[in-house]
Amino acid sequence: MMESQKFAIVDLETTGHSPASGDRMIQIAIVIMKDWCIEKTFTSFIHPGKPIPIFIQDLTNITDADVANALPFEDHANEIYELLQDAIFVAHNTDFDLSFLQSEFMRAGLPKWRGKKIDTVELSKILFPTSLSYKLGDLAADLDIPLDNAHRADDDAKACAYLLKKCWEELLSLPLTTVEQLHKKSFQLKTNISQLLFDALQIKRKSVEQEKEIIYYNQLALKKRPVKTKDWEKPIQFPKTVDEKMVLFQQRIPSFEERPGQFQMMDAIWEHLNNKSELMIEASTGIGKTIGYLLPSVIYAKQNNKKVCISTYTTHLLEQLLASELPKVEKILGCNVNVTLLKGKQNYVDVAKFEQLLNLRDLSYDETLTILQVLVWLSKTTTGDLTELNVSGGGQLFIDKIRKNNESSKQQQSFDYYERAIQESEQADLIITNHAMLLADIVRNEPIFDSIDGWIIDEAHQFIQAAVNRDETIFTFTNWKYVFGQIGLSTDEQLFSKFQAVALKNQLVPIQLFHQLERKYMRLVNLFDKAMQEIVFQMKGFKPKGKGETKQSAFLSELVLDQGLMKSVSHAMQNWIELAERIVEFFKGDIEQVPKQHKIVVEQWEYWIREYKIKVAEWDEVFLQQSTEYSSWIEIDVRNLPGSIRVIKKPIDITNTIQHLLNPIREKAAIIWTSGSLSVPNNERFIADQLGINRNVPLLTLQAPTQYYKGAQAYIVTDMPDIQAVSQTDFIESVALAITRIVRATNGRCFVLFTSQDMLRKTVELIQESELLHDYMLFAQGVTNGSRMRLLKAFQKFSHSVLFGTNSFWEGVDVPGESLSSVIVVRLPFSSPDEPTFKAKSLLIQQQGRNAFTELSLPEAILRFKQGFGRLIRSSQDKGVFIVLDRRIESKSYGVEFLKSLPKISIQKLPLQDMVLEVEHWYNNKDEERKQVDENDK
Template sequence: MMESQKYAIVDLETTGHSPASGDRMIQIAIVIMKDWCIEKTFTSFIHPGKPIPLFIQDLTNITDADVKDALPFEAHADYIYELLQDSIFVAHNTDFDLSFLQAEFQRAGLPKWFGKKIDTVELAKILFPTSLSYKLGDLAADLNIPLDNAHRADDDARACAHLLKKCWEELISLPLTTLEQLHKKSFRLKSNLSQLFFDALQTKRRSVIDTENIIYYNKIALQQPVARSKTNEKPLQYPMSKEEKIKLFTEKIPAFEERVQQFQMMDSIWESLNRKSEIAIEASTGIGKTIGYLFPALIYAIQNNRKICISTYTSHLLEQLLINEIPKMEEILGRQINVTLLKGKQNYVDIGTFEQLIKFEDLSYDETLTVLQVLVWLSKTKTGDVTELNVSGGGQLFIDKIRKSNEKSQTIDPHFDFYDRAIRESEEADLIVTNHSMILVDLVRKEPIFEKIDGWIIDEAHQFIQAAVNQDESIFTYTNWKYLFGQIGLATDNGIFTRFQKIALKKQRVPLQLFNQLEKKYIRVTNLFNKAMQELVHQMKNYTIQTKQDTKHTVFLSQIELDNGLMKSVSHAIQNWIDLAERIATTFKNDVEEIAPEHQLVLEQWEYWIREFKMKVAQWEELFLQGETDSTTWIEIDRRNVPGSIRVLKKPINITASIHQLFEPFRKSGAVIWTSGTLSVPNNERFIADQLGIDKNVPILSLQAPANYYAGAKAYIVTDMPDIQSVSQTDYIESVALAITRIVRTTNGRCFVLFTSQDMLRKTVELITESELLHDYMLFAQGVTNGSRMRLLKSFQKFSHSVLFGTNSFWEGVDVPGDGLSSVIIVRLPFSSPEEPTFKAKSSLIQQQGRNSFTELSLPEAILRFKQGFGRLIRSSHDKGVFIVLDRRIETKSYGVEFLRALPQISVNKLPLQDMVLEIEHWYNSNDKDRKQVGNNEK
C-alpha cells in the first residue's frame, strides 16, 4: 500500500507583507497531518528584531511584550526546514506564507525549500462554490470549524488543517465523473491540487457506491429533479370572522400575536381575489405583511384550483418566502403547498453551452477555476440559478457566457434544462413566486407564461418602477465592444476567425475568397467604430470645456451633434459582416452529414459570436439612430482613460404606460394587488400609485402598526455636525467618519450607513479603514467591496460585528434583513443628485410643464427613501434600534419637518454627538440588563 501523504499546514503572523522592505515574522504555527489526523503541532513566537506596528498588534493581539523573550527566526530555521521535508505545503493563501518563509530561509542561510503546495483558498473556492466569502474565519463559521482567535498563527493553522480535511470529505462525496473532470482540468491551477484530486479519484473508484440521485448530461453530473404531485386533501375554507382566524393561528403558532391590521389586510385581499378587483395596500413593518397576503392567496388558489403569482423585487425576499414563510403556511393550513420559484431566463445555466465551452483547451486561469466551481455546483444545485455562485471578476465573464438566453438556438432535452424545469413545475403549482423583472420580460416574450394566473400580488410595489426602468435601459461600453472585436480577430491573430478559417479551408468547404471578403468587412467595422468613438469624444470635449474641471464628464446625447451618417455607416458595416459570416457558416454546414465534434465546437463558437454581434447592432441603433421618446440618453467618459471609459446609457423617464400595458389584460380576468411598506408620502398619497399607472378609482388602504410596536426605536438628530457648505469636504468627511465610528462602537456594529454620494462613501470608508478604528469590524461598502448588492447584504447578515455602507442606488430595492440591525445612520438626507441624468431629465420635464420639480419629485423621492431606511430598523415588536440623522438640514430647512412626519410616532432627540453616544450606550446597557432579567425570569 502507498505511504500516506504528509501535509504541513502553515500559518505565519508578520509585521507586514514585504520581507524585502524589512518586515519580519512574529509567530509561526505548523500542523503536521497524516491520514487526515493531526500528528504534530509546532508553534512559537518569533522575535522580529523591530517593534510590532500598532495595527498588527490590534489585528493579531500579539504585542511587543509577547515576543520580548522569543528567539529570532534563525534559531528555529533548521527545525522548521526539517519539518517541511517530504510534505505538501498547505496554507490559506500560499503565495503569502510560502514566499515569506522562503525569504526568511534565505536570510538564515538555508537553501530554498522545494515541494508541492496546496492553497486552501483555491481549493475551497472549487469545493464550496456558493460560499459568501473565502476568508478563513468565514469558512470556519460556515463549516463549523472551531476558530477562537483568528489572526493568531496557532489557531489559524489548526483551522486551516480542519478546512483541508473538510475539503477532502467534500471531494470524495462528489460523483465519480465530476472528480474525473476536476482532475483533468486541474493542471492549470496555481497550486498542486491535481494530486489531491487524483487521490480522491482513486478512493472513489475503490468505493462500490457512487453518489445517489444523480443524472448525467454528456458526463456532466446533475441533481435528479424531485417529482411533485398535487395532493387531494380536504378542501380549505377561509376563516371569515376574527374568532375563527385567532383559533386557527393560535393552534398552529404557539406565540401568535393577534394583529388587527394583519386580519384587515387578509380580508381586503380575500375580497379582491374573489371580486377580481384591484387594490393598493401600504402595510408598514410590524403588521405581518407577508402572512397577510400569503394566507388568503393560498386558500383562494387551492379552493379554486387556480394559480396566484407573487412578485417581489429582491432575491432576499424571494428566499425569505420560500425558506421561512411557505413552511409556516404549510403548518397553518395543514397541507403541502406546491410552490415554484421562477426567475428570468438569464438567471439559469445553459448546460449545453457549458458542456461545449469546457472542451476548450485555451481557458485562462480564471475561466479554469470557474469551470471547476461550476462542475461541483452542478452536482448539487436544485435550481440551476447561477446567482448562487461566488466567482471572481474574471470568472463572471465566463458565467455570462453560460447563462440561458433567447438568442441561443441550441436545444437540449428539457430534462436537463433548468429554466424549462422551472416552467414545467410552475404549471403544477398553486403559487408562483417570481421577481418584477421576470413579469416585465413577459411584455416582450413570445409565449407569455403568466396567462393562467387568477391573482397578482406585487410586493415591494414601489420597486416595480425601478424594475421597469432597468428592464428598458440600454448600456453601451467601449471595453465590451473591443472585447467582442478581439474575440473575432484577423487571420494574423489567434481568434475564432483564424480557427474557423483553418478548418473550413482544410475541409475545402468554403472558398478562401469569402474569408478574404469577410476580413475586409471586419476591418471596415473596426475602423468605422474607432472613428465613431473619436467623434463622440471630440464632441464631448467641445461641450465640456465650459463645465467644471472634473475628470468625469456626463453629457446628454441631445446636447451634442453627432455625425448621423457615420453612426449609420457603423450599423450597415456590422450588418454586412453578419450577413457574410452567416453565409459562410451555412456553406460550411451544407452537404455534410456529420461534423466532427471538434469542428462542431468551433462552428458553435462562430455562431455564438454572430449572435453577440446581432445584439450589438440592435443596441447601436437603439442608442444612436432612434429618437428619444419617454427616455433619455447620455454619455459618460473619464478624461484619464479615453476612449476606454466611454459608456452610453439610455433609460426611460416615464414607465407608466408600459406598466399599464402589462397589467391591462390581467385586470379583466383576475385580481391585481399592489403592496409595500412605502407607497405614500405626507401630502402625496398617490405618489407611487400614479407612477405605476394605477387608476385614480383604485383605493389605497393604509395599514400602520400600533404605536407600541416601535417602542424599541429611537431617532436622533446630531446637532453639532458641521454644515457641509461652510467646511471643506475633507473636514466634513472626518466628522462623518468620527460619528460613524463612535456610533458603531456604541451599538457593537450591525449598522447600515446611507450616503448620497459614492465619492463621499469611498473617502469615508478609506479614512475609517486607514485609522484602524474599526479594525475588528467587518466593513462592507458598495463600490468598494467586491460583489453584487445581494452578496454584500448576505455577507453583512452573517457577521454580528459588521457595517454596511451604501448609497441611494443601493438603498432602492434592497431589503436589509432586520435581525439584530442596531442602527441606521443617514449621513445626508437621501435626495437624488441633481446631476444624476435620469433625475435631471425627469426634473426638466416637470419644469417645462410649469410645475415644481422639488415638491413633486425631489422631496417625495427623498422622503420615501428616508421611510424605507427607517423601515429596515424595526422588524418585530422586540427589536431595538436607533435611527440617526447626521444631516443638519432636517433641522434648519422648512422641508425637514416633512421627513420627520414620515416616521412613526417615536421620540426624536436632538443632541450633540458626545451626549447622544452616552445616551445610546446607557440605553443599550439597560436594555441588555432587561433582556437578561427577562431571560432569567423565563428560566
C-alpha cells in the same frame, strides 16, 4: 498514494505583508497530517525584533509581552525546514505563507524549500462553489470546523488541516465523471491540486457505489431533479372572523400575538382575489405583510384550483419567502403548498453551452477555476440558478457565456432548468417570481401566465425601477471592444483564425470569402473607433462639475454627432453579419462529417454571430433612434479615454409601458399592489400615478401599533457643519468623526447611508487612513468587491461591522434582529440634480409648468428616508437608533415632512457629544436587557 502522503499545514502571523520592507513573523504553527489524522503539531511565538503594530495586536491578540521572551526565527529555522521535508505544503493562501517563509529561510542562510503545495482557498472555491466567503473563519463556521481564536496561528493551522480533510471527503462524494473532468482541467491551477484529484480518482475507480442521484448529459454529471406531486388535500376554508383567525393561528403558533392590521390585510386581499379586482395596500413594517398576503393567496389557490403569482423585486426577498415565510404558512394551514420559483431565463445555466465551452483551449486562470466550480455545482444544484455560485470577477464573464437566453436551443426537459421550472409551475399553487421576469414574460407571452388568477406585486414601488431597467440600454466602449476582440484577425489566436482553419481543413469554404470577411471586419472596427473619437471630441466642450473631478456627462441631444458616421457603423456591422452567416451555410449540409472539436468552433462562431446581432440592435437603439420618451446621456472619465465611454438610454416615464402590459391582465385577474411605502405626506398617490394605476383603485394604509416601535430612537445632530458653508474636506472630516464615534458607541452593526458615491468613498478612505475603526470590518458599496447582496451577507456575519451604502442600498434590504443597531443618514436622500434620469424627469415636469421639487424631488427623497428607517426595526423586539446628520431636516421648511413620514417615536435634537453619550447609555441598557433575557431563558 496520497493516503500515506505527509501534509504540512502551515499558518503564520506576521507584523505585515512584506518581509522585504522589514516585516517579520510573530507566530508560526505547523500541523503534520498523515492518513488524514493529525500526527504532530509545532507552534511557537517568534521574536520579530521590533514592536508589533497596534492593529496587528488587535487582529491576532498577540502583544509585545507575548513575544518578549521568544527566540528570533533563525533559532527555529532548521527545525521548521526539517518539518517541511517530504511534505506537501498546505496553507490558506499559500502565496502569502509560503513566500513569507521562503524569505525568512533565505535570511537565515537556508536554501529555498522545494516541494508541492496546496492552497485551501483555491481548493475550497472548487469544492464549495456556493460558499458566501472563502475566509478561513467563514468556511469553518459553514463546515462546523472548530475555530475559537481566528488569526492565531495554532488555531488557524488546525482549522486549515480540518478544512483540507473536509475537502478530501467532499471530493470523494462527487460523481466519478465529475472528478475525471476536474482532474483533466486542474493542471492550470496555481497549486498542485491535480495530485489530490488524481488520488481521489484512483479510489473512486475502485469503488462500485451506484450514483443514484445523478443523471448524465453527455460527459456532465447532473443532480437528478426531485419529483413533486400534487396530493389530494381536504378543502381549507378562509377564516372570516377575528375569532376564526385567532383559532387558526394559535393552534399552530401558541405564542401568536394578534395584529389587527394583518387581519385587515388578509380580508381585503381575500375579497379582491374573489372579485378579481385591483387594490393597493401600504403596510408598514410590523403588520406581518408577507403572511398577510400568503395566507389568503394559498387558500384561494387551493379552493379554486387556480394559481396565484407573487412577484418581488429583490432576490433576497424571494429567498426569504421560500426559506422562512412559506413554511410558516404551511404550518398554520397544516398542508403542503406547491410552490415554484421562476426567474428570467438568463438566471439559469445552459448545460449545452457549458458542455461546448468545456473543450476550449487557452483558458485564463479565472475561466479554468470557474469551469471547475460549475462542474462541482452541477452535481449538486436542483435549480440550475447561476446566482447560487460565488465566482471571481473574471469568472463572471465566463458565467455570462453559459446563461440561457432566447437564442438557446431547446434541450431535453431533464437538462433544461428553465423548462423544468416552467413545467413545475403547472403543478403549483403559488408561483414566485421577480418583477424583471414578470415584465419580460408578459411581453414574451409565456403561456404559464395565462393560468394565473391573482397577482400579488410586493415591493410595488420597485416595479417602476424594474420597468425602467427592462427598457434601458447601456452601451460601453469596453464591452464592444471585448466583443470585437473575440473575433480577431487571421494573424491572431482568436476565433476568426480558428474558424478559418477549420473551414479550410474540411474544404468547405472558398478562401476568398474569408479574405472578404476580414476586410469587412477591419472596416467595421475602423469606423467604430472613428465614432468613439467623435464622441471624445464632442465631450471636450463639457467641463467636469467639481474641482479635481474627472467624470463628465452630457445628454446625447446636447452633442452634434455625425449621423452619417453612426449609420455607417451599423451598416458595416450588418454587412459583416450577413457574410459571416453565409459562410456558416457551407457547413450545414456536411455538419455530421465534421469532427467534434471542429464542430465546437462552428458553434462558437454561431454564438458570436448572435451576439453581434444583439450588438447592432443596441447600436441602433442608442445612436440612431431618438425619442422624447427616453433620455440618453454619455458618461466619460477624462483619465481613461476612450475606455471609459458609456452611453445610457432610459425611459423617462414608464406609465404607458406598465399599462400596456397589465391592462390585459386586469380584465381577468386580481392585482394587489403592496409595499411599505406607497405614499408620502401630502401626496398619497405618488407611486400609484407613476404605475399608471386608475384613480378609483383604493389605497388601504395599515400602520403597526405605536408599541411596535418602542425599541426605536431617532436623533438629529444639531452641530454638524452646513455643507454649503465649509469645504468638502472639512465636511467629510466632520462626517467621518461623527460616524466613528457612533460606531464605537453601538459597537458596530451599523448602516451608514450616503447620497453620493464620491463622498462615501472619501469618507471611508479617511476612516481607514485614520485607523479609528481598525478593529471593525468595513464594507463599502462601490469600494469593497461584490454585489449588494454579498456585501449585506458579509456584513451580517461579523458583529463588529459597518456597511456604507448609497441610495440604491436604502431599499429592499432586510437585516432582522441583532444584526443592525443603528442607521446613520449622512445627507437627506435627495437625488443629485445632475443625475441624468432625474434631470430629464424634472425638465419634463417644468415644461408642463409644474413644480419639479414638490412633485418629484421631495416625495422621492421622503420615500427613501422612510425606507432607510424601515431597515432598522423589523420586529417588535428590535432596538435601534436612527441618526440624521443633515441639518436641513431642522433648518428647512420641508424638514417637517421628513419627520412626519416616520412612525410616532421619540425624536431628540442634540449636539454630537451629548448624542453619543445618550446612545452609549441606550446601548449599554440594551446589553443589560439582553443578558437578562439570556438568564431567564436558562
